[in-house]
Amino acid sequence: MTRGTVLQGLQTDPYYFERNGLYIGQGTTTMSRAGLFRASEGIAVDMNDRVFRLPSFYDVLEGEIFLQNLPSIVAAHALDPQKGERILDMCAAPGGKTTAIAILMKDEGELVAIDRSHNKAQVIQKLAFEMSLTCITTYKLDALKAIRQRNETDDINTNQSSNSLRFDDEKASSSTTEGFNSDKTCKDNVSNAIEDGGTYVSKADIRKAMRRMRNGPGRNQCLGGRVENSKGFYPDSFDRVLLDAPCSALGLRPRLFVGEETIDSLKRHATYQRRMFDQAVKLVRPGGVIVYSTCTINPGENEAVVRYALNTYKFLSLASQNPRIGGPGLVGSCEFPDGRTEEWLRPGEENFVQRFDPSSSLDTIGFFIAKFSVGSKDV
Structure with missing residues (x-):
């Protein structure tokens, strides 16, 4: 294009x-x-x-409102964040749920938002800055590598600013201006370099400089600056964890094309989500809460993941959610042609989760929310 x-x-x-x-x-x-x-x-x-x-909502009440789907707001409320707690939002971009959680905790406490993409992490921090939320700290970190060993140096807590993304408007603006001066042409740069005894600038370098001028600043010159890698977090170090897991997104609408998803790709999504859930369990403290959510209608990524969690971690139990707006979950199992059986919820568990169906009278996107209470991990 x-x-x-x-x-x-x-x-x-x-x-x-x-x-x-x-x-x-x-x-x-x-x-x-x-x-x-x-x-x-x-x-x-x-x-x-x-x-x-x-009409476009761009720049309408900037810093005051953030448009998002109803189930996303319900997921933030289901987490029930409290003032003064330490909360982790895994896979937090673009930051809608993150900022909703920060508001619910009255911007008091510590809300850690992580995403493995530098650009997405910048979006979260920029949104937090626009909404004047100070309890949010954003890290570039792969959620699958979020566990930090006890014997590692403790630089993440003593020197957060070097590893986290902090929004500095004045510094970012100056670095952007210095990095890209549109008043200077490539020819000026070449002539100045020769006059000052500098090295010869090749045509390839000129073309590269012209592309930079045309495409805008790179990520190092973007607002917020570059995000360093984090070493992760100690086990049992969060009161609550929200895992809004990457999924097949079959609940989003309008969907222009979903033909790229296959049975195998849906299975891969579920495997990835279980690995992420394992990380969430390790990071939350006993007595804490985990909320698992997706924007898909595929039970293999929803009810089947809940079944995996309850079967694998005996100290987990489904908890009631407030508010309760979505419908019940799916009970039963599914047998595949290869002989594999996928277990879903059991009778009595369906009313502890919320399933939003795009075809229901609620008229929302497809979404799924499950809330877990974490008991003693010594069990």
């Missing part, structure tokens, strides 16, 4: 006719493909024609 490209389906696309009934509009890109991923602000696509003439 290049600047000026019109976003319109082509009949040469093998999925054209499948998507043909899902037309959402036409637009023209205003920046290059690299710029789309690098720029944190601005207009990426100028819509020429669209189905719904809805």
Whole structure:
């Protein structure tokens, strides 16, 4: 995709006719493909024609509101965060649930938000800054590597600023300006280098500099700066953990195309989610709470993960949720052609979880929420 490209389906696309009934509009890109991923602000696509003439909420009550789906708000409330607690939000981007939790705990305590993507971690911290929330600390960290061994040096607590993402508006703005001066042309840079006795600048370097000027600042010059890797956290170090796990996202809508998901890919999602849940169990203290949520309707990633958790960790138990808006979970099991049986919930457990169905009268995205109470781990 290049600047000026019109976003319109082509009949040469093998999925054209499948998507043909899902037309959402036409637009023209205003920046290059690299710029789309690098720029944190601005207009990426100028819509020429669209189905719904809805007003944009961009910059409307900035710092005051954050639009998100109803089940996401319910998940934050189900966690029941309290003032002064230490809470972990795993896979926290883009930060909607993170900021909702911070507000529920009155911005008092410590809310740690992690994401393995540097750019996504920046989005979380920028949102927290805009909403004036000071209890949120954001780290670039893979949730599967969140456990830290006791014999490691204790630099994460004594020197948080070196490993966490802190928003410094003045510093970030100055670094961005210094890194990219659009008034200077590449030719000026070449001539100055030669006059000052500098090294010769090749045509490749000139082209590279021109791409940087066209695409905008790299992530080191973005607001918030670069995020260093974290060494993780000690076991039993959080009062509550929210695991909004990566999933097949089959509950999101509108879904323009879901053909990339297969039975095998759904199984891989479930395996990944169980590994993440293992990390969550290790990080939460006895007497704490874990909330597991997804935005999919696939029971293999929902009820089956709950069954895995209850069978694997005997000190876990399902807890009631407030508010309760979604429907009950699925009871039973599923037998696959390869002879494998996938267990779901057992009778009596279905009302402890919340399942949101896109086809229900609630008119929400597909979503799933399960809340666990953590007992003594000595059992």
